[in-house]
Amino acid sequence: xxxxxxxxxxxxxxxxxxxxxxFVAVYSLVGVGCEEGWQRTPVLGTxxxxxxxxxxxxxxxxxxxxxxxxxxxxxxxxxxxxGSEDRGRWxxxxxxxxxxxxxxxxxxxxxxxxIMMLPPCN
Amino acid sequence: xxAVADMKRTWANxxxxxxxxxAVNHGTVGLRFVFTGLAFxxxxxxxxxxxxxxxxxxxxxxxxxDLYNQFVTMHGTTLMFLFAVxxxxxVAMYLIPKMIGARDVPFPRLxxxxxxxxxxxxxxxxxxxxxxxxxRGGWFMYPPMTGKDFTPGLSAxxxxxxxxxxxxxxVAAAVELxxxxxxxxxxxxxxxxxxxxxxxxxxxxxxxxxxxxxLILASVLLELERAFGxxxxxxxxxxxxxxxxxxxxxFGHPDVYIIFLxxxxxxxxxxxxxxxxxxVGYLWVVLAVIGTAFLSFGLWVHHMYTVGIPxxxxxxxxxxxxxxxxxxxxxxxxxxxxxWNGRPFIRTPMLFILGFFAxxxxxxxxxxxxxxxxxxxxxHDTHFVVAxxxxxxxxxxxxxxxxxxxxxxPLVTGRAASxxxxxxxxxxxxxxxxxxxxxxxxxxxxxxxxxxxxxxxELGDSVAWLNLLSSAGGFVIAxxxxxxxxxxxxxFRHGERTADNPWQAATLEWAIGAPPPPWNFRGIPTxxxxxxxxxxxxxATGIGSGQGYLADAAHGRRETLGTSLRAAEPESVIRLSGSxxxxxxxxxxxxxxxxxxxxxxxxxxxxxxxxxxxxxxGWLWTTGDADAPLVIDAGHGLSLPTHSASYEAPGVWxxxxxxxxxxxxxxxxxxxxxxxxxxxxxxxxxxxxxxxLAVPAFGALALLASGxxxxxxxxxxxxxxGGRLRLYTLIALLLMAVFLAALVQSLFEYGAPPQSHAYAxxxxxxxxxxxxxxxxxxxxxxxxxxxxxxxxxxxxxxxAMQVVWLFWCFTAGAGLVASAVIHLSPRLL
Numbered sequence: 001x002x003x004x005x006x007x008x009x010x011x012x013x014x015x016x017x018x019x020x021x022x023f024v025a026v027y028s029l030v031g032v033g034c035e036e037g038w039q040r041t042p043v044l045g046t047x048x049x050x051x052x053x054x055x056x057x058x059x060x061x062x063x064x065x066x067x068x069x070x071x072x073x074x075x076x077x078x079x080x081x082x083g084s085e086d087r088g089r090w091x092x093x094x095x096x097x098x099x100x101x102x103x104x105x106x107x108x109x110x111x112x113x114x115i116m117m118l119p120p121c122n
Numbered sequence: 123x124x125a126v127a128d129m130k131r132t133w134a135n136x137x138x139x140x141x142x143x144x145a146v147n148h149g150t151v152g153l154r155f156v157f158t159g160l161a162f163x164x165x166x167x168x169x170x171x172x173x174x175x176x177x178x179x180x181x182x183x184x185x186x187x188d189l190y191n192q193f194v195t196m197h198g199t200t201l202m203f204l205f206a207v208x209x210x211x212x213v214a215m216y217l218i219p220k221m222i223g224a225r226d227v228p229f230p231r232l233x234x235x236x237x238x239x240x241x242x243x244x245x246x247x248x249x250x251x252x253x254x255x256x257x258r259g260g261w262f263m264y265p266p267m268t269g270k271d272f273t274p275g276l277s278a279x280x281x282x283x284x285x286x287x288x289x290x291x292x293v294a295a296a297v298e299l300x301x302x303x304x305x306x307x308x309x310x311x312x313x314x315x316x317x318x319x320x321x322x323x324x325x326x327x328x329x330x331x332x333x334x335x336x337l338i339l340a341s342v343l344l345e346l347e348r349a350f351g352x353x354x355x356x357x358x359x360x361x362x363x364x365x366x367x368x369x370x371x372x373f374g375h376p377d378v379y380i381i382f383l384x385x386x387x388x389x390x391x392x393x394x395x396x397x398x399x400x401x402v403g404y405l406w407v408v409l410a411v412i413g414t415a416f417l418s419f420g421l422w423v424h425h426m427y428t429v430g431i432p433x434x435x436x437x438x439x440x441x442x443x444x445x446x447x448x449x450x451x452x453x454x455x456x457x458x459x460x461x462w463n464g465r466p467f468i469r470t471p472m473l474f475i476l477g478f479f480a481x482x483x484x485x486x487x488x489x490x491x492x493x494x495x496x497x498x499x500x501x502h503d504t505h506f507v508v509a510x511x512x513x514x515x516x517x518x519x520x521x522x523x524x525x526x527x528x529x530x531x532p533l534v535t536g537r538a539a540s541x542x543x544x545x546x547x548x549x550x551x552x553x554x555x556x557x558x559x560x561x562x563x564x565x566x567x568x569x570x571x572x573x574x575x576x577x578x579x580e581l582g583d584s585v586a587w588l589n590l591l592s593s594a595g596g597f598v599i600a601x602x603x604x605x606x607x608x609x610x611x612x613x614f615r616h617g618e619r620t621a622d623n624p625w626q627a628a629t630l631e632w633a634i635g636a637p638p639p640p641w642n643f644r645g646i647p648t649x650x651x652x653x654x655x656x657x658x659x660x661x662a663t664g665i666g667s668g669q670g671y672l673a674d675a676a677h678g679r680r681e682t683l684g685t686s687l688r689a690a691e692p693e694s695v696i697r698l699s700g701s702x703x704x705x706x707x708x709x710x711x712x713x714x715x716x717x718x719x720x721x722x723x724x725x726x727x728x729x730x731x732x733x734x735x736x737x738x739x740g741w742l743w744t745t746g747d748a749d750a751p752l753v754i755d756a757g758h759g760l761s762l763p764t765h766s767a768s769y770e771a772p773g774v775w776x777x778x779x780x781x782x783x784x785x786x787x788x789x790x791x792x793x794x795x796x797x798x799x800x801x802x803x804x805x806x807x808x809x810x811x812x813x814x815l816a817v818p819a820f821g822a823l824a825l826l827a828s829g830x831x832x833x834x835x836x837x838x839x840x841x842x843x844g845g846r847l848r849l850y851t852l853i854a855l856l857l858m859a860v861f862l863a864a865l866v867q868s869l870f871e872y873g874a875p876p877q878s879h880a881y882a883x884x885x886x887x888x889x890x891x892x893x894x895x896x897x898x899x900x901x902x903x904x905x906x907x908x909x910x911x912x913x914x915x916x917x918x919x920x921x922a923m924q925v926v927w928l929f930w931c932f933t934a935g936a937g938l939v940a941s942a943v944i945h946l947s948p949r950l951l
Contacts, residue, residue: 009313009688016416023420023438030435035800085312089688092314092405099409107417107445114437121432 003074006067007090012097015067015104022060022108026053026115034121049120057112064104071097125644125668128675133225133640136701144701146230147640148215151237153534155212155291156527158241159205166200167603169193174558174596177589180579190575191258195281196247198261202377203285204244206519210384211236211295213526214323216534218299220631221317223308223649225642225672225682228301228772231699231745236294238709243288246716250280257281260573262370263344265355265363270348276720282345283716289334290712293783296330299323301775306682307690308630309671311649317629318401321408322387325415329380331779332419335787337373340366343794343887349722352876352883354794360802360880364429365794371422372790379418381515383411385522386453389475392529393457395627396472397464400653403456410449410456417446427498436495443493450486454479469625470544474525477552478517485513488563503573506566512559524551524606531610532624536636537617543609550602557595561588622662628653633662645670645757646683649690671756679747683756684765684772695754696765696772697747704741711737735901742905752918771921774928781932788891788936795884795943806881806948813871818945821864822938828857829934832903836927840917848910854930855903861937862896865889868945885944892940895933902926 005011033039033049041048075094078087135141135150145151172193176184185193215233219226227233250256255277259268268278303324307316344366346352353359355366394401401407420442427436457479466472488510492498501507532538565588570577577585623632633655634642647670651657664670672681672695684694711734718727750764765771799805806812835850869889876886906926909915915922 007688013412013416016412020416020419023442027423027435027438030432030438031800034432085689089312089314093688095405096409096412099405100412103409103413103417103445103448106448107420107442110441110445111438114434114441118434118437120434 002070003077006070006074006097007093009093012071012093013100015064015097015101018060018064018067019104019107022057023111025056026111029053029056030120039120047120050115053115053120054112057108057115061105061108061112064101064108068098068101068105071095071099071101125673125675128678129639129641129644132675132678132680132700135640141701143706144703146234146699146701146705148219148227148230148233149638149640149642151230151233152212152214152216154237155208155215155240158237158244159209159212162200162204162244163209164603164607166197166205167600169197169200171596171600173197174593176575177577178593179586179590180577180581182576185575187575188258191260191573192251192256194573195257195260199247199257199281199285200244201515202261202381203288204240204247206381206515207292207377208240208288209523210326210381210519211292211299213388213523213530214299214326214384215295217530217631218302218320218323219306219682220634220638220642221629222303222306222311222320223630223643223646224302224306225646226680226698227298228306228682228696228698229298229776230680231702231705231741232294232776233298235705235708236291236298238706239294239712240288240291242709242713243284243286243290246287246713247280247284250277250284255280262374263366264370265344265347265366268344269355270351279345279348279720282341282348283720286338286341286345287712287716289338292330292334293338296327296334296783297776297779299327300331300779301772303327304687305684305770305772305775306696307649307685308646309648309683309685309690309692311685311690313688313690315649315652317652318390318404318407318411319387319629321411322383322390325411326380326383326387329376329383329415329418331783332786333373333376333380335373335783336369336790339787339790339794340369340373346883346887349719350877352886353878353880354798354883356880359878360798360805360807361883362798362801362880364426364801365797367426367429368422368797369790369794371425372419375422375425376418378514379414382518383414385519385526387411388522388526388529389457389478390453391629392471392475392525393460394464394653395529395625396469396475397460397466398626399460399464400628400656401456402459402463403452404652406452407456410452413449413452414446417442417449421446424493424498427495428502433495440493440495444490447486447490454483469528470539470541470548471525471529473545473548474521474528477548478521478525481513481517481521481552481555485510485515485517489514501566503571504566505562505570505572508572509559509562509566512555512562516555516559521551524548527610529625530631531613531617532620533631533636533638535614535617536619537613538620538624539609539613539617543605543612547602547605547609550598550605554595554598554600554602558592558599559595561592561595564588565592623655628656630654630661633665635666641675641680643670644668645673671758671760673757674755679750681754683762684768684770692756692760692762693770694765694768695750695756695762697750699745702744704737704744708734708737708741739901739905748914766919766921769920769924771924773921774924777925777928781928784895784932784936788939791884791887791891792939792943795888798880798884802880807879810872810874810879810881812945812948813868815945817864817868817871818941821861821868822941824857824860824864825934825937828854828861829930831857832927832930835906836923839915839920839923844910844913844916847915848907851903851907851910855900855907858896858899858903858933862893862900865893865896865937888940888944892933892937895929895936899926899930899933902929 038049039047043051071094075091078090135145176182176190255275257277257280259278303320343354347354353361355361355363390407423439424443528539528544565585568585569581570585622636643665645668647661647665654661671683680698680700682696683692684696686693711730715727715730752767753761754764756762831850831854835847838847874882876883906922909922
């Protein structure tokens with residue numbers, strides 16, 4: 001099922017949709033968290049807000065990695081066997097899914113680096 | 123009659139002036155967008171010439187500060203809203219059907235309506251000059267400066283109403299182009315074979331759908347504040363001017379890419395032609411297009427680095443600003459690789475592309491510089507930013523556009539421009555551009571602020587000399603522009619006749635003859651390759667002799683093929699509307715409405731709304747071909763259902779895209795509610811606590827029940843019981859009216875006037891959004907009822923019901939969310 005989903009247009013851009021959702025989530029949480037003072041609660045050697053941001057970043061990254069893997073599987077599956085009309089399209093959409101997932105993954109990592117390095121509110 | 127004569131009778135615009143006013147064909151409308159856009163380019167450039175004269179040396183008195191503010195505002199506004207976006211829409215509207223093997227766009231009336239809105243909106247904006255009320259708040263119109271206190275009079279209203287009006291064209295074009303690309307490609311043009319230009323336009327159109335609504339909302343809110351004293355941006359009563367900045371840049375940054383993507387789409391189309399080989403890395407370019415479309419929505423706050431947002435939040439936007447350089451870089455490498463592996467030849471269009479490379483790479487690099495937060499703090503609001511943005515916009519948009527114009531000119535006219543003249547034009551523009559804008563990097567770093575009508579002699583002699591140089595360069599650009607116009611006129615009048623495919627290009631638009639006939643393809647071809655004319659050069663002859671689908675137009679109806687989303691397999695025959703007065707009348711009514719609103723003649727404005735509803739009804743009643751046979755012979759043994767008999771009619775897809783746009787608008791409004799709520803100590807403020815839940819809960823139940831009733835009506839489509847269908851539609855209509863009454867009642871119970879606090883204004887705005895949709899839903903239900911009564915809505919023609927059902931679902935969803943935000947979130951949060 002996951003493979004056929006990755007062959008739809010919406011499915012093949014789902015990694016970037018996740019990037020957008022994650023982006024809006026961390027940006028809003030910094031706004032709300034700093035207003036509410038979550039950064040002043042020490043948790044596990046860091047503060048509540050940073051931990052919250054990290055804890056939504058990790059699932060987003062894993063999900064994107066999984067989407068990329070599904071895209072790759074879809075591409076490989078379609079590459080086996082003959083060159084029918086449908087297979088050509090599936091190969092293309094599978095590879096696009098994978099490539100967009102790589103881009104989304106890198107973009108989230110670039111967002112995550114400052115989360116690890118900067119104090120959340122100042 | 124011969125087949126070609128049938129085509130001519132079916133597709134030609136009516137003769138004379140009437141024909142021009144009623145034309146809806148994409149070729150006519152697309153070219154109108156392009157030429158009107160070029161006219162606005164000249165006007166916007168003229169403002170720049172005056173500004174450069176004023177800044178030629180410090181303390182100059184060509185323009186006083188007020189006139190300078192008007193000119194700088196109108197320069198930016200004209201070039202962004204009335205030139206860059208519309209001209210590229212025009213190029214896309216003209217080319218996309220020809221490239222993907224369609225006869226016209228799926229909603230020709232909508233395209234024509236968009237054009238009139240654009241033209242009238244532009245004229246409306248300029249009308250401010252006639253009464254001495256030209257906008258002067260900058261193209262970004264930041265409140266509080268543009269609020270009633272600091273900008274009394276009508277100048278800001280001219281901007282808010284005029285620009286929003288012109289934006290209707292962009293939104294209409296987005297719906298039009300998305301559905302065209304997804305649903306009307308030639309058979310066999312599966313998603314992996316689409317011309318790259320279509321990918322760029324598809325991505326751009328989706329960006330318009332998500333990016334324009336925040337600005338439309340921001341403008342509507344500011345106009346409500348100015349006209350009726352609502353509060354959204356005034357901090358004394360719980361508003362926040364930063365809300366405007368967020369909404370404006372949430373539009374404004376994607377807008378840079380909305381302009382940039384179609385332009386580089388031209389680049390990706392021309393480079394294979396001039397390298398004489400297919401693009402290297404098609405898939406990577408598609409990846410870059412989609413990646414850019416998404417990532418460019420994560421950049422908006424980089425225009426707001428200095429407003430006091432937490433550093434970590436700024437670094438997110440800094441990260442996204444750098445991430446977006448990845449897809450840009452991928453494209454540049456794909457272009458270089460294509461040229462490297464090809465046998466490139468240089469003509470005027472290619473020269474403009476090389477100019478684009480040089481200028482845009484510089485603009486991109488200074489873009490990465492200003493994406494670095496501490497560097498931006500140093501150069502923010504200086505001429506360094508002016509230099510950067512002109513390198514990006516002129517390099518990234520104007521040069522590719524001119525390349526495209528020189529490239530497709532032989533297609534449009536059947537004549538070629540003079541190569542020598544074109545090269546002179548290029549060198550004038552290229553050198554003029556660099557002489558004008560390169561010095562601004564230095565004047566900016568030396569401290570010269572932007573948007574100011576003069577500068578201090580204390581900045582030093584070097585700044586004065588560099589400014590003089592910039593102004594001199596400005597005149598070189600002006601000479602280049604004049605040369606361009608002369609070149610264009612000469613080419614149209616006296617250009618040498620060319621072959622049908624003078625550049626030996628690979629894409630379908632070159633297979634239909636130059637100039638192309640209004641129906642584009644006599645027979646719609648089957649596509650089997652990414653570069654159809656290179657793989658099968660005989661296609662052109664086949665198309666011309668009427669091989670392919672739908673070659674018979676004896677019935678006198680405009681037709682094109684509807685195909686499936688990904689595989690492009692034929693699904694239906696789409697019967698398109700021909701010439702009609704409706705678009706012009708509707709746009710004229712809107713102009714009158716906005717004028718009445720501007721003059722505060724609200725009674726007249728309300729009457730005009732009613733007139734507009736009547737016209738819209740007539741428009742919908744007569745659209746397409748209601749009497750089309752259910753099954754149409756497409757030729758070659760293929761029989762297809764007519765589009766209104768299919769559950770995937772273009773109208774259904776158009777509605778989905780339109781609802782995405784409404785959804786983006788609604789999400790921006792909900793964002794505004796929580797953004798303002800976060801900024802004040804108490805939300806809702808004392809005295810504004812929500813009242814009883816009974817009425818809104820009752821309204822919500824009625825809303826859900828109305829959805830259920832309409833669903834029942836929908837089911838009776840299949841059972842062919844028209845009476846039942848109408849009964850349930852009527853019940854749905856009544857229940858929707860109950861919801862509407864509950865909305866009004868609960869606003870009445872709440873009682874605080876919207877002028878009293880931002881909270882009250884937002885409650886009114888959310889209620890207004892839900893109520894407006896409920897009213898439209900009521901009208902739609904009435905339409906469906908009447909259609910069924912007339913016997914034109916049944917299992918065989920379900921499209922109208924599908925459209926209403928989608929709209930109903932959206933109205934119900936938005937209504938429930940609006941009610942929850944108003945009534946539940948103050949209790950829960």
